[in-house]
Every structure is written in C-alpha cells, then in structure tokens.
Amino acid sequence: MIFDQSDKPITPASDPFYRVLSRYFSLSEENRLTISDLERRRLTLRPTDNLVDRPARDRRAFVLLKGWTITYKILHDGSRQLLDCHVPGDILGFHCTQIQISDRFIEPLTEVEVAEFSIVDLMSAMNEGNGLSHALSWFLARDHAILVEHLINNGRRGALERVSHFFLELGVRMGQAGQSDPHDFPLPLTQYLLADMLGLSAIHVNRTLRDLRERELLIHRNGRVVILNAPRLSELCGFDPGYLMPAPRAILR
C-alpha cells in the first residue's frame, strides 16, 4: 500500500468523481476546492490488498480514481455475496462507516488509486451550499438505485436479461465518469466473478455471453465489452438508464 499526498489540482479532465458530478450539477469554484481537498490523500493498492476489512471500526471512505474494485459481504456460512463492482468516480465505503457491521469488504480487482478521506470531511462537504450537497445526495441515491437493480437482477431477470442489464449499466457508469465509450469499455471481472455478481453459474454466464454474441448484441472478449446494438439490447432487458441520472428538478435547483 503506497500513500501519496497530492497537490495536483482537481479538474474534470483528471478526476472521474468531479467529472460525474459536474456533468449534471453546476459546481462552484468553492465546491471544486472542497472536492480537491477531500481527494488530497491518495493510496495506491494492488489486487492482494484489502481496502476495508473492518469497516465498522473505520471512519474512512474513498473515491476510486483509477482501476476497479468489488464490494462483497461475507455470510455466516463463509460464502460471499458480491454487491457491486466499482468504476472510477465511485464513492466506496460511505454506508459502511455509518452502521455497526463488520462483514463488508472492498477489494481491488486491478491496481487501483483511491483518495481516502474521513467521513466527517465528506459530511461537512455535504453541508456546503451551492450544488455540492445536491450533487452528493444524488450520488448516494444513485448507489441505492444501482443496488435495487442488482436485487432485481437476482430476483426477476433471466440470465440473458441479467447479463445485458449489468453490462449496459457499467457502460453508462464508465461513460459518466469519462472513462470510456459507454458501448466499448474494459471489464476486468472474470467469468467466475461475473457469475457470482449475477447469481448464475460460470457455465451459464459463458453460454449467455455466447448467445448475446450470436445475436450480434454484445461481445465480451479479452477483458473488454463491446455493445454492438444498444437499442435492441436495452429493449431485451428493459434497461432504462434513468436510475443512473439525477431527477431534472434535482439538477435545476
């Protein structure tokens, strides 16, 4: 684990978190400096490092700046449930700092760079006027909405719909953070992890990906996803990206 105190200024070009928020909210110079302050303390982690292993004892949260992580919970029988995988720009661990649990974990999938901050600093940022408190509230509500869709993936969608919905979502999230084209992005999840995420067997995921490729909807190859026909794929699984966007009135205020 490598620490680094950064004095690089935050700009939309360099910072995926600022990029997501400023895409929809008009942030002041004061807001930009607050985000820059929040992100001052940087950590670089390798896949074997565990970012949060005792979240209940922790009052830190993170912004993911580079790379991918997964969040999971360990059940009492030792099995684990993946909850989400995170792309640059995401806030990690906010909810964990608020509640009395010790069974949620955040693990890097690739080499990652995060900004670490105290939850107290995030909460005073949320109290800051102008757009920032609205932007951050939206961002946390978006996390909640993503979790709702993952619950629906596991509960109501068939294999074809699950895989399609999850990939379309990841594409939008990568696009919002300015990381890639929403229809052509890297995905460092193995088929085993993907299966775990979606409540399917690895064989079933493999078969579903072949099916999607044969229908010329989507290709997943060599750690990359290419969405060939987004309108048809969205129709197939009922994907509406509205849950990833702020309500118009949230923006206009």
Place this chain on the structure above:
Amino acid sequence: MIFDQSDKPITPASDPFYRVLSRYFSLSEENRLTISDLERRRLTLRPTDNLVDRPARDRRAFVLLKGWTITYKILHDGSRQLLDCHVPGDILGFHCTQIQISDRFIEPLTEVEVAEFSIVDLMSAMNEGNGLSHALSWFLARDHAILVEHLINNGRRGALERVSHFFLELGVRMGQAGQSDPHDFPLPLTQYLLADMLGLSAIHVNRTLRDLRERELLIHRNGRVVILNAPRLSELCGFDPGYLMPAPRAILR
C-alpha cells in the same frame, strides 16, 4: 386521501421517526423542532391509494407515522419486485426524489398516516448542526443496509433462512420505532406478498412457516409474528442486527 395540518408537538412517545433517531443520537431542542416542522403536513391514506406513483415528477418524501406500506418496482414486462415493506418511523421515497425514474411505487398495506415534506426541507434539515445530520445520514445508510440484506435473502439464503432473517429484521425495526416488542409484532403482509418479497412461492412460504413453528422457533398467525427463540433463530440464519444500528463512532461524535 385526507390532508391534515398538525400542530401537535413531536415527542418520543408520539413520533416513531423521532423515536428511532433519538434512541441513538442526542438531538437538541432545535433538532426536535426541525423534525416537528418537517412532519407538520399529515396525510391519511387507505390501502387503495397510491402514495407515490410518479416519483420522478415528485419532490416529496414522507415519514411513515402509522401503518404499513410496501415499496416495489414495476419491470418492463409488467411484473413487480417488492423492495421493502415499511414500518412506522421509516422515511419513504427519499431516493426516488433524487433520480430520474418513474417505475417505483409506494403503496399502503393498511390505513396509514404519513407526514409529507419537500425534499428541500429534508436536505436543509440534514445541513443542521448537532446530531441531526449524523442521525439522518445513518438512517439513509440503514436503508441501504436493509436493501443489501434483501439482496442477500434473494441471492444466498435458503427459504428457512430468508423467512427467519426477514422476520428478525422487522422485529428490530418495530422495536427501534417503539411500535412493539421486537419478538411479538403485527405483520399485515399476506403470504402471497411475503412470497413476493422473498422470491419464494406462496406454498414454499407456507411450508417454511410450518417448519419454523414445528421447531418452536417462530409463530406467524392471524397477522402476527411471535419469535419464540430469538437466539436460535438468529443463529439459524446468521442474523446480526448490527446493520440496523449506527456505528459507535457515528453516535459519539
């Protein structure tokens, strides 16, 4: 739908929302007045009324004061996924006001009384000093943690564990809001709705409830749940109520 402007003062005894928050956080007189103001506008609804049917157009959220509601999402094929059922003291619809969706619904299961407020007022309450901003942040994180457990119910737990975990959770929530003994509480969910909530068939739910009764762990009869042996039931499903409680450091600040 009946509107009522209330001037009744909020006290722990009369208000389940204040009761949950003040159980863990030391709230000032100013905080108490803010909550009282938030809850001034009361609505009474019957089971046929729909509380939020176009959440995306809405900037209102609610505190449930009396009765039970369910929250669900309608999928593109017309089927629905229950996300949670709400007990007095819960905040309803907060996340919906922040994002661009129109497919989530809140429906009363019984006659309910809610306090309706504008999301702008809630957000300025969150900016209020002292304990309130911490209490509200915890409360929203708790919503997130509940959703995580419902995802795990659907993804990882067998029928016996699902039913047990859900009932133990509801008991703690009812107890936190001062509504009943956590081990003996009313439950107006039909077996059909319960099945929907837990991703099981109604027959499977029925069989599981019989099994739990025969093991002398839990009785569900005539709209009432009685938990006979909470330690053994908790052990059976790995229930740890920590996700419903604030982190110690969240309280101590």
